[in-house]
Amino acid sequence: MATLGFDTATAILTVAVADGREVLAEGTRTPGSDGRPRHSPLLLLEVERCVEGAGGWSRIDRLAVGVGPGSYTGLRIGISTARALAQARGLEITGVSTLSALAMGVFSRETTGGSPGSGGQATRAPLPVLDARRGQTFVQVHDPRAEPRGEPLVLGPEELCELAATVAPKPLAAGDGALRFRAELESVGVEVPEDRDPVHSVQARHVCVLGEMADAAPAETIEPLYLREPDAKRWLKRDERTDTG
Amino acid sequence: MILALETSCDDTCAAVVDGPRILSNVVSSQASFHEQYGGVVPEVASRHHLQLVNAVTDAALSQAGAELSQVDAVAVTQGPGLIGALLVGMSTAKALASAVRKPLIPADHLHGHVAANFLEPDPIDPPFLCLVASGGHTLLAGVSDHSSFETLGQTLDDAAGEAFDKGARLLGLGYPGGPAIQRAAQEGDPAAFGFPVAMSRDPGLDFSFSGLKTALVYRVRELGEERTAASVPDLAASYQRAIVDQLVVKLERALDRGGWGVVALGGGVAANVELRERAGQLCEAREIGLKLVPLELCTDNAAMIAAAAAHTEPIPYPDYLTFDASAQAANLAV
Numbered sequence: 001m002a003t004l005g006f007d008t009a010t011a012i013l014t015v016a017v018a019d020g021r022e023v024l025a026e027g028t029r030t031p032g033s034d035g036r037p038r039h040s041p042l043l044l045l046e047v048e049r050c051v052e053g054a055g056g057w058s059r060i061d062r063l064a065v066g067v068g069p070g071s072y073t074g075l076r077i078g079i080s081t082a083r084a085l086a087q088a089r090g091l092e093i094t095g096v097s098t099l100s101a102l103a104m105g106v107f108s109r110e111t112t113g114g115s116p117g118s119g120g121q122a123t124r125a126p127l128p129v130l131d132a133r134r135g136q137t138f139v140q141v142h143d144p145r146a147e148p149r150g151e152p153l154v155l156g157p158e159e160l161c162e163l164a165a166t167v168a169p170k171p172l173a174a175g176d177g178a179l180r181f182r183a184e185l186e187s188v189g190v191e192v193p194e195d196r197d198p199v200h201s202v203q204a205r206h207v208c209v210l211g212e213m214a215d216a217a218p219a220e221t222i223e224p225l226y227l228r229e230p231d232a233k234r235w236l237k238r239d240e241r242t243d244t245g
Numbered sequence: 246m247i248l249a250l251e252t253s254c255d256d257t258c259a260a261v262v263d264g265p266r267i268l269s270n271v272v273s274s275q276a277s278f279h280e281q282y283g284g285v286v287p288e289v290a291s292r293h294h295l296q297l298v299n300a301v302t303d304a305a306l307s308q309a310g311a312e313l314s315q316v317d318a319v320a321v322t323q324g325p326g327l328i329g330a331l332l333v334g335m336s337t338a339k340a341l342a343s344a345v346r347k348p349l350i351p352a353d354h355l356h357g358h359v360a361a362n363f364l365e366p367d368p369i370d371p372p373f374l375c376l377v378a379s380g381g382h383t384l385l386a387g388v389s390d391h392s393s394f395e396t397l398g399q400t401l402d403d404a405a406g407e408a409f410d411k412g413a414r415l416l417g418l419g420y421p422g423g424p425a426i427q428r429a430a431q432e433g434d435p436a437a438f439g440f441p442v443a444m445s446r447d448p449g450l451d452f453s454f455s456g457l458k459t460a461l462v463y464r465v466r467e468l469g470e471e472r473t474a475a476s477v478p479d480l481a482a483s484y485q486r487a488i489v490d491q492l493v494v495k496l497e498r499a500l501d502r503g504g505w506g507v508v509a510l511g512g513g514v515a516a517n518v519e520l521r522e523r524a525g526q527l528c529e530a531r532e533i534g535l536k537l538v539p540l541e542l543c544t545d546n547a548a549m550i551a552a553a554a555a556h557t558e559p560i561p562y563p564d565y566l567t568f569d570a571s572a573q574a575a576n577l578a579v
Contacts, residue, residue, distance in 0.1 A: 040332055044339055045566040072288065073329050076295050080336040083299050088313055088344030220299045230288040 001061040002054055004091075005207035006047065008039040008078030009070025009098040010130060010176060015046040016204035017054035020212070023205045025053035039077045047085075060091060064211020066202065067095035068225040069138040069152055070130055075224035083219040092216035096207045097225065099140040099152055099175075102128035104206035106174050107146035109199050122146075125167050127190065129160065129177035137177035138227060141167055154227050157181045161188045174199045246309075248316040248341070249551035250302065252334030253326025253354045254381055255285045256544070257297040261309035261316065262551035265368045268309035270541065270548040273297045276421055283414040285380070291329035298337050305547070314345050320547075320554030323351035324571035326381065331570035339565060348559035351568060352550045358511040359386050359394050360552035361542040369536050374505035376496055376524075379512030379545070380406030380421070383452050383492075385499050388509075391556040397499055398450025405488055405514045408454035412484045415461055416477050423514060426481045430519075433478030438464060440487035445494050450502075452495060457487055485519060493523045500531060507534040515543040 002019040016026035027046045031037050051057055065082035068075045079095075086093035106126030122144040130138040137160050140152040155163060160181060164171055165188045172191045179200055182192045193199050246268070251258040255275045261268040275293045279285050306313060321338035324331055335351075342349040358377040362369050375386040375394065383406075384399035403411070406423060413422030418429055440460050443453040461484055465473050473480070496508065508528050514520060521537060528535040542549060560568065 040336065041567045041569045043336075044343055045563075048343065048563060048566060072291070073332060076291060076329065076333050077336045080295055080298060080333050081340045084302075084337040084340035085344055087299055087303075088341050220296075224295070226292070230286060230292070232282050232286040232289060 002059045003062040003064055003208045003211050004047065004051060004060045005064040005096070005204045005211050006043065006078060006082070007066030007098055007101060007202045007204055007207050008037070008043060008074040009066050009068045010074070010202055011037045011071070012201050013037065013039050013042055013046060014202055014204040015043070015050045016208050017050050017060065018205055018208035021209070024055065025050040026205055037071065037074055039074050043077060043081055057089065062092045062094065062211060062216065064094050064096050064207050065222065066098040066101055066207050067222065068098050069132065069227045070098050072224065072226060079222055079224055083222055086219045093219050093222055094211045094214040094216055095222040096210040096214065097140070097148065097152065098202055099128040099130065099138065100142065100146065100148055100210055101202050101206040102126070102130070102175050103142040103146040103148070104209060105199050105203055106172055107144070108206065110172070123169060124172040124191070125169055127164060127167060127171035127173040127178070129173050129175045129181070131177040131180050137181065139163065139177065144169060152225060152227060157184045161185065164188055164190045176200060246311065246316050247318050247320050247350070247551040247554055248302070248306065248313065249320040249352070249547040249554060250298070250334040250338045251322045251354070251357070251545055251547040251550045252294045252298065252330050253322045253324070254330060254545055255279055255290045256546070257294050257301050258545060258547035259302045259305035260547035260551055261305050261311050262364070262548050262555070264555070265363060265365045267364055267548045268311065269305045270546055271301050271305045271308065272541070272546055273301050280420045283420050284410050285327070287327045287329055290327060291333060294330050294333040298333055302337065302341070313341060316347060318342070318348040318350050318554065318559050320350040320352050320551050322354045322357065322550050324354065325573055326354055328570060328572040331572065335568070335570040339568060343562060343566060346562045348561050349565040349568065350554035350557050350559045352553040352557055354550070355382060355384065355386070356394065356553040357549040359388055360391070360556065361511055361538045361549035362509045362536055363391065363552045364538070364542060364548055366539070367536070369507060369509065372505065373507035373509050373536065374499055374503060375509040375511055376492060377512045378405040378492060378514035380404060380410060382512065383454070385450050385495060387503060398452065398495060400452040400454060402453055402455035403458065405452070405454060405492060406512070408457055408488055409514065411458045412461055415465055416473070416480055418477070418481065423517060426485050427517060427519070429478050429481035430485045433480070433482030435482040435486035437476070437479035438483035440483055442487055442490045442494065444491060450495050450499055452491060454488065454491070457484070485517070489517065489519045489523055492520060493527060496524065497527060500533070505533065507536055509536040509538070511538065511543060513544045516540050
């Protein structure tokens with residue numbers, strides 16, 4: 001049996017079907033000419049194409065979906081699609097950290113195609129960094145085997161560099177946030193692969209691998225990792241503080 | 246039999262409808278979450294829709310005693326509405342429909358408010374004149390057939406329900422504003438304060454409510470905190486009167502032009518007692534019918550989306566996989 005995995009947390013749509021370490025089908029869609037992600041019009045199309053390429057829905061018994069952190073709208077499109085597919089098709093479903101999927105990509109690159117338990121030797125710690133807009137990043141420290149260490153965080157570039165400087169062994173940063181803050185990260189000795197390196201994009205094949213290792217959960221409990229409260233809520237709290245202060 | 250989803254604003258809704266019969270109509274209101282902000286916050290609404298949409302859909306199917314595989318099509322609000330909120334419903338509906346290889350029917354939210362009149366109890370058929378007034382929309386619809394309507398006039402700025410919300414916030418009456426102002430107005434004198442009835446001298450059928458809100462801002466400022474607090478019932482009654490006056494003036498003007506035999510009211514503002522009474526008096530004087538749908542079909546609900554979908558061309562699998570939501574309006578022939 002196989003796992004269908006996808007991620008819509010970043011501007012790139014990625015879908016794959018994998019059976020263990022064997023990737024049966026995968027597809028990627030980049031933003032349109034206007035620069036906007038195309039998750040809503042293309043996710044289901046890409047899902048159906050990959051599933052068909054992998055031998056049809058009868059081969060799929062598990063669904064793994066990237067739960068972020070990332071674009072709120074992108075996450076809601078991906079998660080509502082995943083939940084409804086799982087609900088209607090009676091599939092097991094797991095939520096996968098987008099940052100860990102990115103870290104898995106680094107691990108895979110470091111070990112030339114390995115995955116946890118495959119015996120590959122990675123010496124650098126993946127540091128997945130996503131662009132959180134508003135001059136901030138989503139980041140989570142991982143060990144060289146792509147296991148998360150600590151919680152996912154929202155950090156500005158200075159805090160990001162302070163964190164990165166403490167990571168041992170020396171981290172290798174990946175993701176659109178690493179590209180955006182390349183200069184800052186490199187200034188504290190963090191390696192950032194060249195811009196065109198595929199390690200900077202989330203790949204659904206890694207979502208599948210992590211999804212297969214995780215426990216399945218009830219569909220309605222699969223929620224986005226927002227990490228930030230809605231602006232209105234923050235403003236409300238600020239106003240309350242002002243009123244009482 | 247149609248399963249319909251509606252997530253265009255702050256209510257997460259699912260329903261199963263068979264012709265004019267409503268088999269289930271589940272609405273999970275988020276009003277209590279938005280109350281603290283004095284209005285709907287799009288990001289908060291979108292987050293709640295995602296939390297609720299699966300449970301609400303399950304409840305609609307189970308209350309109808311139906312399986313997903315038994316429905317003939319899945320309908321969903323395509324727009325207009327809050328784009329982030331719409332996308333939750335659209336993504337869910339597309340995935341559900343594709344999983345059972347059934348058609349998808351993207352419906353127009355406003356067509357839904359019109360089509361609520363096609364549902365039991367007491368369904369009516371076109372032609373009729375429909376006033377839709379809610380927190381997001383205010384329009385006069387000329388309904389000549391089941392599948393479309395003609396927009397005869399619409400608001401140029403705020404919706405009537407928005408005017409209630411903003412007025413209630415200014416008067417410290419809470420959210421949603423319609424019921425709050427209506428409650429406060431019960432003890433007040435609607436003639437106590439003169440508020441402008443915008444567009445009443447405009448020969449067209451369009452509406453405008455933003456000036457009214459500004460007039461209330463100035464009046465509150467003139468009165469000062471203490472006198473405003475003491476005048477809340479009178480302010481609420483006068484403000485409500487100005488909103489209803491404008492709606493009724495335009496309704497009357499549309500009747501002058503159209504020769505309609507029936508008037509229908511839809512949208513959350515149609516729950517307003519003064520509007521219902523005034524529309525009733527107008528129709529009685531003109532000896533024409535007044536159709537008032539039950540309150541649960543006035544406010545946002547998915548049964549009305551199913552009713553609109555029943556008269557909209559279904560899109561067969563897999564043609565809808567690339568379909569998208571639209572904040573502006575549905576790409577439908579309405």
